[in-house]
Amino acid sequence: MPDLAIVNGSLLPLEEARVPALDRGFLFGDSVYEVIRTREGVPFLMERHFERLQASAGRIGISLPFDLQGMAGEIRRGLDGAGYGDAYIRIIVSRGYGPPNIDFRMVEEGPSWVLMFRELHVPGPEAYREGIAAAVPQVKRNDREALDPAIKSGNYLNNILALKEAVERGAQEAILLNREGHVTEATTANIFIVERGRYLTPPLGEGILSGITRALILERAPGDGLEAAEETIPLDRLLSADEVFLTSTTRDVLPITSVDGKPVGTGRPGPATQKLMERFQAWAEEIHQREKQAW
Numbered sequence: 001m002p003d004l005a006i007v008n009g010s011l012l013p014l015e016e017a018r019v020p021a022l023d024r025g026f027l028f029g030d031s032v033y034e035v036i037r038t039r040e041g042v043p044f045l046m047e048r049h050f051e052r053l054q055a056s057a058g059r060i061g062i063s064l065p066f067d068l069q070g071m072a073g074e075i076r077r078g079l080d081g082a083g084y085g086d087a088y089i090r091i092i093v094s095r096g097y098g099p100p101n102i103d104f105r106m107v108e109e110g111p112s113w114v115l116m117f118r119e120l121h122v123p124g125p126e127a128y129r130e131g132i133a134a135a136v137p138q139v140k141r142n143d144r145e146a147l148d149p150a151i152k153s154g155n156y157l158n159n160i161l162a163l164k165e166a167v168e169r170g171a172q173e174a175i176l177l178n179r180e181g182h183v184t185e186a187t188t189a190n191i192f193i194v195e196r197g198r199y200l201t202p203p204l205g206e207g208i209l210s211g212i213t214r215a216l217i218l219e220r221a222p223g224d225g226l227e228a229a230e231e232t233i234p235l236d237r238l239l240s241a242d243e244v245f246l247t248s249t250t251r252d253v254l255p256i257t258s259v260d261g262k263p264v265g266t267g268r269p270g271p272a273t274q275k276l277m278e279r280f281q282a283w284a285e286e287i288h289q290r291e292k293q294a295w
């Protein structure tokens with residue numbers, strides 16, 4: 001199955017996709033992006049991803065070169081060409097092409113945009129069965145008043161530095177704190193803890209991306225008799241949590257079973273996490289059936 005890209009409207013194999021060295025996305029990370037996955041070939045929660053992309057673009061002062069229908073049309077084009085069971089779709093919109101000068105007003109052509117289609121790779125079953133190891137790095141999450149993590153920008157250096165520290169300490173993920181020492185999020189995922197059966201995740205005000213998987217859990221949990229809430233989580237609360245897990249488009253609900261080398265709870269994925277993993281698949285399936293009709 002070929003990996004494909006659409007670069008400013010031209011469809012080509014992903015390994016042949018190019019953007020100019022003078023693109024501001026390359027020069028400065030002056031871009032925004034989204035990651036969407038498909039279920040049975042149908043984009044999952046596409047409209048919400050479009051809305052977040054639009055919000056990110058608005059926050060850096062660019063307007064998207066397509067509307068929801070336009071984006072859906074390009075996605076359909078890519079998926080038809082790729083012919084995957086399930087795809088990872090990455091959408092990147094850069095301010096565009098111009099001289100290597102910080103002055104954004106000097107952009108000559110833009111915005112430029114790329115869609116990438118790759119076969120979806122999700123963590124293996126053992127990651128869900130055993131959980132993964134996380135570390136809390138020294139590097140802090142970007143401050144909201146500097147580069148607001150609510151913007152899904154093409155500049156993930158903060159996240160990369162955090163992951164680098166975590167990997168150097170033998171972990172697979174980083175859980176970043178903010179200046180106040182409160183839990184924010186993982187490098188490309190949101191974080192939940194479980195305390196006495198309650199699912200808790202940091203409020204948006206702590207400086208995090210408003211994750212779509214996270215939002216779905218907060219919205220759907222009460223309907224299934226589960227208590228989920230946004231609460232500030234200082235480091236000691238993370239370290240004494242009964243259970244910890246992360247959430248993202250490509251990983252759904254993934255247990256974290258150690259933090260900084262110490263087991264979380266029993267050191268095994270706990271019952272509340274397992275329950276939510278099961279409920280999440282049911283919610284996703286229900287949404288998918290609806291989206292399949294409309295696609």
Ligand code: PDD
Nearest residue numbers: 035187188189190209211212213248249
């Ligand atoms: N990452 N926090 C950050 C910093 C993220 O980059 C992501 C998504 C999330 C989770 O958001 P959602 O549930 O909407 O996927 C939280 C994507 C998957 C990525 O960069 O690959």
